[in-house]
Amino acid sequence: MKSAYGLKIPEPDGELTRVGAGTPCGELLRRYWQPVCLSADLQDLPKLVKIFGEELIAFRDGAGRAGLMFFRCSHRGASLEYGRVEERGLRCCYHGWLYDVEGNVLEMPLEPAPNPFLKQIQHPAYPVREFGGLVFAYMGPLELMPEFPLYDVWQVPGGTLKARMGPRIGGPVNCNWLQAEENLMDALHTFWLHTLHSGPQFPSRAYGANPDELKYEETALGMRFILTRKLASGKWWELIWEMIMPLNVHLVYTDEPKSERVRAVTYCVPVDDTHQLGASVRWLADNESETLSGREQLAPGGRKDRSFEYTQRHPDDKEAVEGQGPIALHGLEHLVSSDQGVMLFRKILRTAIHEVRQGRDPKGIFRDAALARHVLTTAGSLVRD
Numbered sequence: 001m002k003s004a005y006g007l008k009i010p011e012p013d014g015e016l017t018r019v020g021a022g023t024p025c026g027e028l029l030r031r032y033w034q035p036v037c038l039s040a041d042l043q044d045l046p047k048l049v050k051i052f053g054e055e056l057i058a059f060r061d062g063a064g065r066a067g068l069m070f071f072r073c074s075h076r077g078a079s080l081e082y083g084r085v086e087e088r089g090l091r092c093c094y095h096g097w098l099y100d101v102e103g104n105v106l107e108m109p110l111e112p113a114p115n116p117f118l119k120q121i122q123h124p125a126y127p128v129r130e131f132g133g134l135v136f137a138y139m140g141p142l143e144l145m146p147e148f149p150l151y152d153v154w155q156v157p158g159g160t161l162k163a164r165m166g167p168r169i170g171g172p173v174n175c176n177w178l179q180a181e182e183n184l185m186d187a188l189h190t191f192w193l194h195t196l197h198s199g200p201q202f203p204s205r206a207y208g209a210n211p212d213e214l215k216y217e218e219t220a221l222g223m224r225f226i227l228t229r230k231l232a233s234g235k236w237w238e239l240i241w242e243m244i245m246p247l248n249v250h251l252v253y254t255d256e257p258k259s260e261r262v263r264a265v266t267y268c269v270p271v272d273d274t275h276q277l278g279a280s281v282r283w284l285a286d287n288e289s290e291t292l293s294g295r296e297q298l299a300p301g302g303r304k305d306r307s308f309e310y311t312q313r314h315p316d317d318k319e320a321v322e323g324q325g326p327i328a329l330h331g332l333e334h335l336v337s338s339d340q341g342v343m344l345f346r347k348i349l350r351t352a353i354h355e356v357r358q359g360r361d362p363k364g365i366f367r368d369a370a371l372a373r374h375v376l377t378t379a380g381s382l383v384r385d
Contacts, residue, residue: 010331016349017176017327019270020053024353025178028362030140032246033148035267035279036128037135038165042066046090048081051137053272056126058135059101062087067101068137069125074105099123132281133163146365147372151265153251155374159283168268168278173318176327177248177270178349183321184241184250185341187214187225198314204256216341221364222247223348224378225341231257235383242379245364247349251379262379274326 012018019026029052041047042060048071049056057071057080067090071080078094085091089100091107098107103125105118126137129148138145154161167173173180183189188210194201195208202208213228224242231237237257243250248270251262264282271277311319321328335343352362366372 010329012176012327013330015353016330016346017178018273019177020273024357025349026052027140028246028349028353028356029248029270030138031144031356031362031365032140032146033129033136033138034248035134035165035269036068036137038163039066039130039133039135040163042135044085046081046083046085048079050271052139052270054139057081057083057090058128059083059085059090061085061089061101065101066128066130066135067099067103067125068128068135069099069101069103069123073097074121074123075108099125101125101128132161134165134279134281144361146361146367147369149364149366149372149375151375151377153261153263153265153283153377154281156283159285159288162282162284163280164282165269165279166277168276168318171318173276173321174274174326175276175322175324176274177268177276179321179324179328180276180317181243181248181250181268182342182345183317184252185216185223185225185243185345186339187211187227187241187341188338189320193315193317193320198316201314201316202254207254216344218344218348219378221245221375221377222249223341223344231383235385238382238384240379240381242377243345244377245348245362246352247345251377253379253381255381257381257383259382259384260380262377265377 015024017025019029034051036049036051036056037047037058042058046057046059049058055071056068058066058068060066062085072078073080073092073094075092075095075097078092080090080092082093083090084093086098088106089098091098096107096109097105100106103123105121105123108115108117111117126139127145129136131148132154136148190202190207191210200208209229211227211229214225216225217223222243222245224240227239229237239253241250241252248268250266251264253262264280266278266280269277269279348363355362
């Protein structure tokens with residue numbers, strides 16, 4: 001027996017886990033376009049949002065333009081959550097300062113005219129772009145703003161795009177974003193957690209068998225795994241899950257073995273160091289009703305029994321990653337050969353962080369508008385002889 005007496009608890013790996021402004025990973029995440037809210041959220045009232053530890057106000061002016069800015073008025077710090085949306089922008093409730101979507105101060109109604117302060121004060125704001133029902137923001141240095149990537153799964157003819165943003169599938173996940181996302185590159189946990197321990201939690205029992213082959217690969221966009229199993233029919237099933245930089249973007253397939261591409265690009269949006277939201281843009285065929293995938297139907301948020309005893313007996317990803325603590329302590333881990341995906345995930349992330357430190361573009365940044373207009377992905381399922 002090794003006594004727990006004197007066990008030293010290490011600090012979290014701040015380089016990979018912290019997302020606030022000025023932190024290594026926070027600076028990396030801010031170099032990419034990130035979803036902040038649904039387009040449908042922006043009606044005739046402003047919306048308070050929080051991302052990467054920053055509290056911001058999103059709104060849509062009377063001309064239909066979306067904006068995202070620091071939530072406190074530049075005058076006396078009143079919250080713009082109580083502001084009034086107008087044709088030209090957002091007006092503070094306290095003294096009536098009017099801001100446009102770029103943070104320009106258009107009016108200071110209690111000041112005498114002409115007003116020299118109008119051109120001297122610029123309210124902090126971020127560039128935004130709407131796509132597929134989501135509002136995306138770029139929160140990095142303006143001079144380094146990349147092209148917005150349009151993934152091929154969004155551009156299939158004969159379909160429409162449907163957006164979702166809120167608690168992740170399975171319910172709110174209250175822990176650091178990293179442990180939730182690297183879980184997706186831990187392919188073998190599906191054999192134990194989602195099958196032998198908790199009972200089948202995927203719609204197909206094919207997920208519950210050890211693979212005949214499993215390989216992890218670094219890609220131009222990030223990384224992926226390719227899992228190969230022989231089915232009872234004698235055919236071979238290849239399953240590909242893909243992570244896209246800055247590795248808080250994923251494409252996963254969780255349905256029955258068949259030949260099909262992944263239809264949704266999903267985001268893990270860090271609210272702060274210990275909370276996160278989920279967002280996605282999913283392609284739906286024109287003749288198809290919006291239904292949850294089999295995995296989503298089985299997720300903890302849809303359980304009939306939500307008692308703590310049930311989750312103790314049948315934990316899912318939520319319990320597994322939250323059980324690592326608010327921020328997993330890598331210094332207590334003992335990684336082994338089955339953790340190749342997790343090790344590659346962290347290596348790619350750390351390399352990208354170092355690229356940003358050196359003043360270079362990390363992997364997955366698009367400067368060529370033509371290349372960004374049709375970004376090729378590989379995630380999906382293939383059944384072959």
